[in-house]
Amino acid sequence: MNDKGDFSLNCPVPISDYAEIILAHGGGGALTRQLIESTFLPAFSNPILDALHDSAILDLNGVKLAFTTDSYVVRPCFFPGGDIGSLAVSGTVNDLVMCGAKPLYLTLAFILEEGFSMRDLRRIVESIKVQADRAGVKLVTGDTKVVDKGSGDGIYINTSGIGIIEGSNVISPQRVRPGDSVIISGDVGRHGIAVMAMRESLELEKPIQSDVASLDRPVLSLVEAGVDVHCLRDPTRGGLATTLIEIAEQANVEVCIEETSVPVSDEVRGVCEILGFDPLYIACEGRFVAFVPEDEKERTLDILRRDPLCSQARVIGTVCEAKSGIVTCKTSIGGTRVLDMLSGEQLPRIC
Amino acid sequence: MNDKGDFSLNCPVPISDYAEIILAHGGGGALTRQLIESTFLPAFSNPILDALHDSAILDLNGVKLAFTTDSYVVRPCFFPGGDIGSLAVSGTVNDLVMCGAKPLYLTLAFILEEGFSMRDLRRIVESIKVQADRAGVKLVTGDTKVVDKGSGDGIYINTSGIGIIEGSNVISPQRVRPGDSVIISGDVGRHGIAVMAMRESLELEKPIQSDVASLDRPVLSLVEAGVDVHCLRDPTRGGLATTLIEIAEQANVEVCIEETSVPVSDEVRGVCEILGFDPLYIACEGRFVAFVPEDEKERTLDILRRDPLCSQARVIGTVCEAKSGIVTCKTSIGGTRVLDMLSGEQLPRIC
Numbered sequence: 256m257n258d259k260g261d262f263s264l265n266c267p268v269p270i271s272d273y274a275e276i277i278l279a280h281g282g283g284g285a286l287t288r289q290l291i292e293s294t295f296l297p298a299f300s301n302p303i304l305d306a307l308h309d310s311a312i313l314d315l316n317g318v319k320l321a322f323t324t325d326s327y328v329v330r331p332c333f334f335p336g337g338d339i340g341s342l343a344v345s346g347t348v349n350d351l352v353m354c355g356a357k358p359l360y361l362t363l364a365f366i367l368e369e370g371f372s373m374r375d376l377r378r379i380v381e382s383i384k385v386q387a388d389r390a391g392v393k394l395v396t397g398d399t400k401v402v403d404k405g406s407g408d409g410i411y412i413n414t415s416g417i418g419i420i421e422g423s424n425v426i427s428p429q430r431v432r433p434g435d436s437v438i439i440s441g442d443v444g445r446h447g448i449a450v451m452a453m454r455e456s457l458e459l460e461k462p463i464q465s466d467v468a469s470l471d472r473p474v475l476s477l478v479e480a481g482v483d484v485h486c487l488r489d490p491t492r493g494g495l496a497t498t499l500i501e502i503a504e505q506a507n508v509e510v511c512i513e514e515t516s517v518p519v520s521d522e523v524r525g526v527c528e529i530l531g532f533d534p535l536y537i538a539c540e541g542r543f544v545a546f547v548p549e550d551e552k553e554r555t556l557d558i559l560r561r562d563p564l565c566s567q568a569r570v571i572g573t574v575c576e577a578k579s580g581i582v583t584c585k586t587s588i589g590g591t592r593v594l595d596m597l598s599g600e601q602l603p604r605i606c
Numbered sequence: 607m608n609d610k611g612d613f614s615l616n617c618p619v620p621i622s623d624y625a626e627i628i629l630a631h632g633g634g635g636a637l638t639r640q641l642i643e644s645t646f647l648p649a650f651s652n653p654i655l656d657a658l659h660d661s662a663i664l665d666l667n668g669v670k671l672a673f674t675t676d677s678y679v680v681r682p683c684f685f686p687g688g689d690i691g692s693l694a695v696s697g698t699v700n701d702l703v704m705c706g707a708k709p710l711y712l713t714l715a716f717i718l719e720e721g722f723s724m725r726d727l728r729r730i731v732e733s734i735k736v737q738a739d740r741a742g743v744k745l746v747t748g749d750t751k752v753v754d755k756g757s758g759d760g761i762y763i764n765t766s767g768i769g770i771i772e773g774s775n776v777i778s779p780q781r782v783r784p785g786d787s788v789i790i791s792g793d794v795g796r797h798g799i800a801v802m803a804m805r806e807s808l809e810l811e812k813p814i815q816s817d818v819a820s821l822d823r824p825v826l827s828l829v830e831a832g833v834d835v836h837c838l839r840d841p842t843r844g845g846l847a848t849t850l851i852e853i854a855e856q857a858n859v860e861v862c863i864e865e866t867s868v869p870v871s872d873e874v875r876g877v878c879e880i881l882g883f884d885p886l887y888i889a890c891e892g893r894f895v896a897f898v899p900e901d902e903k904e905r906t907l908d909i910l911r912r913d914p915l916c917s918q919a920r921v922i923g924t925v926c927e928a929k930s931g932i933v934t935c936k937t938s939i940g941g942t943r944v945l946d947m948l949s950g951e952q953l954p955r956i957c
Contacts, residue, residue, distance in 0.1 A: 275723060276718045276719070277720060278720055279752075281750055281752025281753075290750060298734070299738070303744065311747040315669050315770060316770070318666050318668075320666065322711060322713065324747060324749050326764060328753050360662065360673060369627060369628060371626060373624055380645055381649065384649045395654040395655050395662035396654075397642075399646075401627055401632025402632075402679050402955060403954065406679075419666060604753060
C-alpha cells in the first residue's frame with residue numbers, strides 16, 4: 256500500500272470495505288495484497304513471515320532451511336503442457352529455488368470432490384511422480400480429504416516443501432541494488448494463456464503449451480557457479496509486472512524495463528491482442544526473473560542459456576537509482592509508462 | 607490390507623474397482639487406506655513415506671525434524687468448542703507431537719470460496735492466532751486461493767508443520783511391544799459428535815463441546831520427563847478403534863482393550879445410542895493414545911493427569927503376545943469382539 260496507496264482511486268469502493276471474498280482476492284494483485292496486509296500480517300506478524308519471500312527462511316540448530324506452501328486450484332486440471340499435478344510439484348519446487356534452496360522434501364494433500372474420476376486421479380499421481388523425480392524431491396507425507404459433490408471442483412492439491420540453503424549468499428529483494436541487471440529466463444505468459452485458451456475453448460491452430468517446469472536446475476547452476484545473485488522470483492499470479500512491482504517496493508528502488516526486450520511468443524501475443532490482455536500480467540509457471548550485479552550479467556546469461564528451459568534468457572532492464580518503489584516500462588512506441596498492480600482479477604484459477 | 611484383506615467380503619464390489627472417488631475414501635477407514643496403498647504408495651514409495659507415521663521424520667545435516675501436512679474441510683466451519691482455524695493449528699501441532707517433536711513452524715494455505723464472509727474469515731484468523739500462540743508455533747508462510755462460487759464450501763485450510771526432535775527416544779508403532787500398557791488421555795468421541803450434532807441440528811439440552819486442543823504440553827511433559835514412550839497417536843478420523851487397528855497392524859501385535867475402561871461422556875454416549883454410532887469410531891481432536899512399558903504406566907498417568915487436558919487419562923488395555931495385527935475388545939457384557947476397520951463412511955467432513 257505505502258507509496259502506491261492509490262487503490263481507492265481505481266476501485267468503486269475502498270478495498271478494505273469488501274464484506275465478502277471476491278475472486279480478485281486470490282488473483283495475486285492489489286486485493287490479494289490488501290487481504291494479506293489487513294488480515295493475515297497483523298494477526299501473525301513475525302520477522303520470518305514479514306519478509307514475504309517465496310519461502311520462509313528458517314534456522315534450525317544452524318541448518319538453514321526454506322519452507323513454503325501453495326494450494327493449486329487450476330481449472331481445468333489438465334491443460335496443454337501439464338496438469339494440476341505437475342503444477343503442484345514445480346510450483347512448490349520453484350518457490351524453494353527462488354530462495355537459493357535445494358529442494359528436498361514435499362508434502363502432498365488432496366481435497367477430492369466426491370465423484371472425481373479415479374482414472375484422472377491416477378494420471379495426476381503419475382504426473383506428480385514424474386515431476387518430483389525430475390526435480391529430485393521426495394514426497395514424504397500426505398493427506399486425503401473428500402468433500403461432497405458440489406463442494407469442490409474435482410481436485411485441489413496443496414504441496415508444502417522444504418529445501419536446504421547451503422551457500423552463504425542471501426537471495427532476497429532487500430539485496431536488490433541500483434545498477435543491477437534484470438534478467439528474464441524465457442518468454443512470458445504461456446501458462447496463463449494455455450489454461451485460459453482451453454477454458455474458453457479458443458480455436459487455435461496449435462494449442463499453446465504451458466511453460467510449467469521445475470526451475471531447480473538452471474537456478475542451482477547459477478548458485479553453484481557462485482554468481483552473486485541478488486534476487487530471484489517466478490512471475491506466477493499477476494505475471495511479470497506484478498512480480499517486478501513487488502520487488503521494486505520491497506527493495507525501494509525503481510525498476511526500469513524495456514517492453515520490447517520482454518520475450519513473448521507470437522501465439523501468446525496473438526491471443527492477448529484478441530482478448531485485450533497485457534502479456535506482462537499473464538502468469539508463467541516455468542520462468543523466473545533474476546536481479547544480478549551488472550558485471551555478472553553476461554556470465555548469468557551464459558549459464559542460463561546452456562539449459563533448454565532458459566535458452567531465451569535475456570536482459571529486460573535495470574534497477575535505477577530512484578527510491579520510489581515503482582516499475583517503469585519503455586514502450587514499443589518510445590513512451591514510458593508506470594506499471595500498476597492489477598486491482599481486479601484478470602484470469603482466475605490459473606494455478 | 608495384508609492379514610486383514612477381507613474388504614471384498616464386506617463390500618458389494620471389490621474396493622479397488624471404484625471408478626470414482628466416494629466420501630469413504632476420505633473417511634480414514636478401509637477405503638482411505640486402500641486408496642493410499644493402491645494409488646499413492648506405489649507411485650511415491652520411499653522409506654520416509656512408507657513409515658506412514660503421523661509426520662515424516664527427516665534428518666537434515668544431523669538435525670532431526672518432523673514434517674507433516676493436513677487439509678481441513680470440516681463442515682460447519684464453526685462448531686461448539688472450536689472452528690476450522692483452531693482445528694487446523696491443533697491438528698497439525700498434534701501430528702508433530704505424536705512423533706515426539708517440539709512444534710516450531712506452520713504454513714497456512716486458504717482455499718476460499720467467492721462470497722465467503724470477510725467477518726467469518728477474520729474470526730477464523732483470530733482463532734488460528736490464539737491456538738498458535740498457545741502451542742508456541744509461528745506461522746511463517748502462507749497462500750490464498752479463491753475459487754468461484756459453487757466450487758468450494760466457504761473455507762478450506764491446509765496447514766503443514768515442522769517440529770524438531772531433540773531426544774534420542776524413537777516414538778513409532780514399530781517400538782510397540784507385548785506387555786505395553788495402552789493409555790488414553792481423556793474421554794473419546796466429543797469432536798465428531800459435536801460437529802455432527804450441529805450439522806444435523808440435534809436439539810440437545812447443552813451442546814456437546816468438541817475436544818479440539820493442541821497436545822504439545824502433555825506430550826512434551828512425558829518426553830521431557832524421560833518416559834520411554836513407545837508410540838503415540840491421536841485418534842482422529844476413524845476414532846480410537848481405527849487408530850488402534852493401524853498400530854496393531856504396523857507393530858504386528860494384538861492389542862487387547864476393555865470397552866468399559868474407555869472414557870465416554872454421558873452426553874456423547876447418549877447421542878451415539880440414539881443414532882447407532884459406536885463411540886470407539888468417533889473422531890477426537892484433542893486426545894491421544896500412548897503405548898508405554900508396563901512399569902512406566904503409573905508415572906505416565908501421574909504426569910498426564912497433572913495437565914487439565916488429560917485429567918481423565920487412564921489405562922484401557924495392554925499389548926498381548928499374539929502376532930496377529932488385530933484389536934480385541936472385552937465388551938461390557940463380558941464377551942470379546944474383534945474391532946474392524948470401518949469399510950464405509952460414518953461421519954464425513956469431520957476435520
